[in-house]
Amino acid sequence: MASKTVKTSSDEILCEGELEKRSHSLFQVWKKKRCVLTADRLRLFSGKTGPAKELFFHSILKVDCVEHTSKYVYFTIVTNYYKEIDFRCTGKSCWNAAITMALIDFQNRRALEDFRRYRYQRSASETQSEPETHGTS
Structure with missing residues (x-):
């Protein structure tokens, strides 16, 4: 499934498509997730039903691009608590770039x-601490 990019306001979808997330189990299996990127979070859906896991940008420190192969781009999302979440996407989908740009935009808005x-x-x-001057005659 290819990703699709859309111009957006804060609640609209920036990018939607498929990503693979590496599990933290013993075998570290890659699991396909349907993902929705908005201006303030990345939603990960495991199936067609059920709640999404949400990665809010206020809890993300950075996106590290780990490796490019002929088929995949591997990248890691690092949270504020230094938890690492590994993902991969096809090179043509540019999920790592879309997430990085959305994160930078979010961080810039927050800084402003x-x-x-x-x-x-x-x-x-400063206005409250200025002494009032009264003219004396």
């Missing part, structure tokens, strides 16, 4: 929000 919040709080505290 933090900066604006800091600037607003600093401005408000």
Whole structure:
């Protein structure tokens, strides 16, 4: 199943398709997952029914590209707690790039929000701490 990319707002789908995730079991089997990428998370579906596992971008530190072969791109998502989740996709699907770009966009938006919040709080505290000047005659 090829991935499909769409222009989006924050809730719309950026990319949808198939990824393979490596299990953490003894045999480390690759399992196919239907995936949906949005501006703030990656959803992983095991089957046609059942809840999705969600990887929220606020809990992801980075995406590491591990290896390119003639058939697959292997990459790892590293969480804020340094848990590593291994994936692979066909080279043509570019899932690693789509996830990386969405993560960077999310981190940039969050940094701007933090900066604006800091600037607003600093401005408000400076306004409150300015002494009132009263003219005396």
